[in-house]
Amino acid sequence: MNVSPAAPVTAPALSSIDALVLALQGVGYFADRRLATAVFLALQLQRPLLLEGEPGVGKTALAQALAKVLSRSLIRLQCYDGLEQREALYEWNYAAQLLHMRAAEGQGSADMAQVEREVYQDRYLIRRPLLQALQAPAPGAVLLIDEVDRADEPFEAFLLEYLGEYQVSIPEIGTVRATATPVTILTSNRTRDLHDAVKRRCLYHWLDYPERERELAIVRAQVPDASAALATQVADFVGRLRSQPFANAFQRAPGIAESVEWAKALVALDTIVVDPEVVSDTAGILFKQREDVAALTRDMAAQLLQPAETDA
């Protein structure tokens, strides 16, 4: 049965946008207000939320945080090229079905139509993420459809029924509707444009790199061992790295995930103050491309570190 729109998600954390921001912070996710508004609306309007943005800005982490805040289970569908319905929705346990058929024949059951009905029973159904999300008991699940841009277009078309109606059609059984509307988050790195039909069914939010304060808060929350000064240096350095005019020098700017990793590495190396030498020794954590690591010269690191030092 569908939950009617009049009875939206009613966890105490979700009475207002402010409450949502606080609740997310409570589980270590620092959302800015615009993002929180989009999430709030997605929950209230029971719409899927499509998150786009550069890699490492916290799209997947949002779904994980939401699952914690709402105390729901997180079901994850990782998309990849060639993903097919049977890996995303359901599959029959063919071996068991065949055994059932043979057994029925052995017992001399002549009614093939009856056997066929028996074979397509619930117990022979292998549930994959989408079906699991639809059949999750109340209050429902959080379904993360990760990197949906990696799947191909036929798969997108197959998602439409789920995204629009929270239901899927299985020929042998009929239509399966959500028992409790799953909170659905789609993420995309924009390696290609998604079809309009998918976008029409979703709310949309472009997740940008965080501003300095937010990034600092994230680093401090994720790497409690780092001193305040070190966390500030990390946030400042990475923030400046992403900003003009430095951004053009690199193929891919580091995301939040990279800043956190970097901070952890610096703590592990017992670094107290970040200097150009440390930066060039650990550049492989910030960048995952050889060209970028080479592009981050000591001079540039020194230049990037300078204002942070004068601020301090």
Place this chain on the structure above:
Amino acid sequence: MAEGTTISQLGDARTGKLADNLTGFGRTLRRAGVPVDAARMALAQQAVMLVGVGREDFGAALESVLISREQDRQVFRELFDAYFKNPGIAQKLLAQMLPSAESRAEPAKRRPRVSEALAPVRAARDAPAPREDDKIDLDAAMTASDLQRLRHADFNQLSASEYRLVERLAREIPLPLPRYAARRTRPGTRGGRPHWPGAMQQAARTGGEVLRVPLLQRRRQPLPLCVLVDVSGSMERYARLLLAFLHAATAPRHAGAGLRRDVFAFGTGLTDLTPAFRLADTDAMLEAASQAIPDFAGGTRLGDSLARLRVQHARRLVGRRTLVLLVSDGLDTGAPEVLEGELGWLRRHCGRLLWLNPLLRFEGYAPTARGAAVLHRQAHGMVAVHNLSRLQDLAGSLAEVLRQ
């Protein structure tokens, strides 16, 4: 609901003023090119009821409901500010964003080939050349339009004779793109995995006995194609016909629906022609392309253009399978080191990099120009494209280069 509602002129939903404002805003967005349908507008109303109108959340809420592309965000924010602070500004802003809005009333220009088709029949000397096709130079084909080309040295459209030529080229010179086994499967007779649903269906008919296991075989899909066309002055005469040829030869009706093709023109800058290539009609494509290219028949800065390709589009198009066709004469005015680096990057990040060089028409051509030397070093192969027989070789060359 709205806490501390301060913007009184918006009204609330009960008086209908809010609805009017929202609808007006939706229409404005649509005029600015942001796709907003009625369902979205209805959703926007609901969203506003949920977050209230008095705070910044109002804008964020509308944005998450009404926008679905990153590139629309800036337009949305500017329009939002203008519209809800002063609707008068919104009109002006719109006028700035749509400079061609007034010109729409003009009657549609006739394509040259339509005009030619309507003109009285001339003597038979315009008829297509007799069937010694293999010797026709593209140059010869171009003479028919020399006059027009002189008048506006621009892409624009094909004349009737050129159009016939391109049509014939595309029909007679197939460009079968090499295919690879994709990850998606379909039921078939050969393949590695059993097709269980099919086996079940058969078994149901034979009392649970599986007589023959149908298999899943992988679909074959054409290799993704990325075409980079030099539109500098020296390439002008080839660029247009080659674009037309590639457009026709890789059209879905020839190459199959699954083909991915990304097309870029480069001169002093880089222009994404992929949207233009999605148009079905070759003339419409050329017209859209000529409007999109700001620097047609200018110089060539191949290295810089490739750098832009890498920074802005690379993640979207290069992959280990992509077949890159680089159409250029290699007369580059940029720095050769930059070109060397960028080409090296491109070579490492694509399946095969093929250089289509119209200058190969000259006997004893050697890639001695600085740019040409770099191209020759970095490309996986070099193919001549200046006449019909050479174009016919193109498909064969593609297959050969891929085998290497």
